[in-house]
Amino acid sequence: MNPELPITSISDAKEYFQLKGCQHMHMQRDFPARYEEYRAMGIGKEQETAWAFEAATEGLAHLESDGVDRDEAWWRHSHVEDLIVQRRFHGLLGRLLNATAVIQPLLSQRDRLLVAETIVGRVDPKWRRGLIFPSHDFGEHEVAREFAQQARNLVAEAFEDPKMETRRTALLEKWRDVTVQCGIRNI
Template sequence: MTNTEESIENIDQAESYFKLMGCSRFHMMRENPQRNEEYKKLDIDPSIESEWIKEEFEKKISNFHKIETKHIGVFYSSLVSLIERKEFYLEKLVELTQEINNRVNREQLPLILTQIIGNNATKSRGGLIQKSYDLKRPDLAVLYYEQVKSIFEKIELYYFKPTPFIRGYLVDVIEYFGIDADNDFIEKLRLKNYFENFNYYKKEADRRNVNAMKILSEYYREGKGCQKDIVKAEFWELKLKEK
């Protein structure tokens, strides 16, 4: 099957369609409900789907050296989206992460960081570090964390700004899992996070973003990422009331 218009009538067509949709039931349902219903009627065993996922994962891994440098971040994200709750995937990915770190360009670094650290609403953030701990593999978590520190060293070298809040997310992960006892490193992360967040919220507040105005006022009041300034804090509180 090379497109989504062909009907799904047998296991071979189902396999092709499943892989075409990135091995994602969600994408299948979203992209073509009719094909999804045809797929569901075949009642395919989850273990078979797991084999298909593993095949696609290994195929992608084998093609890594063909990926252009500018596409490595997206490639890495697509690999992470495939992984199941199995040590095999995390072991393969941590090896690849070390290779990627050696050839990725700076524009792709935020994508790599986001996959390893995570950015969900929890303090454990849901990235590859958490997945390693979930599988009782703190050794893998440490290896991922070492890659994160190496990436941040590159960011400092390039004077390149990562995704907003990512340093703060890393602080959350470090403190949640107790992965690093280097308080100086953690404090530097926290201070740079405040500074970057302040600039982000200032820009958004100037665009009259209500949430940014509120947080910017708090930053000025507490001196987060800026000099403490009660006058400016009250200015943004007043602006907020005018909205």
């Protein structure tokens, strides 16, 4: 969908919603006129949830395929993570775990750090973000454990760049805090 063109159908509304990451904030910020047209369509929360679930499963399928481009793997992963966690599609966490394993060999060292930050969470652990906490809190303890293992493996290699190494070290400290809070041991 070209966001410069008006939204005149439910199909246009769906494309715009998914194009903007299934986020009203992005829809309104990026194209206020399109957002008003979208709102005028009267799309309900149930329909938006179905469209977001579709976007998440399509994103997972793309990550799991051989067609994912190495330069876009980390941000596609981050986008799918956001949909799954924000929309509470907890049943998809196991698939995201598998997709993470698929893209891992494609990732540069910097991108491995970005994916590890997505897994551990980018904010203070008290907010229980990332992928380890939701997996644990939803009762998927083995998935939480495997995400913790993946995150540690993603950042096993030290950086030569001091700023990136500082960031990696801070992430590992956060990783320890998260794994302790979730009762994950012996990794």
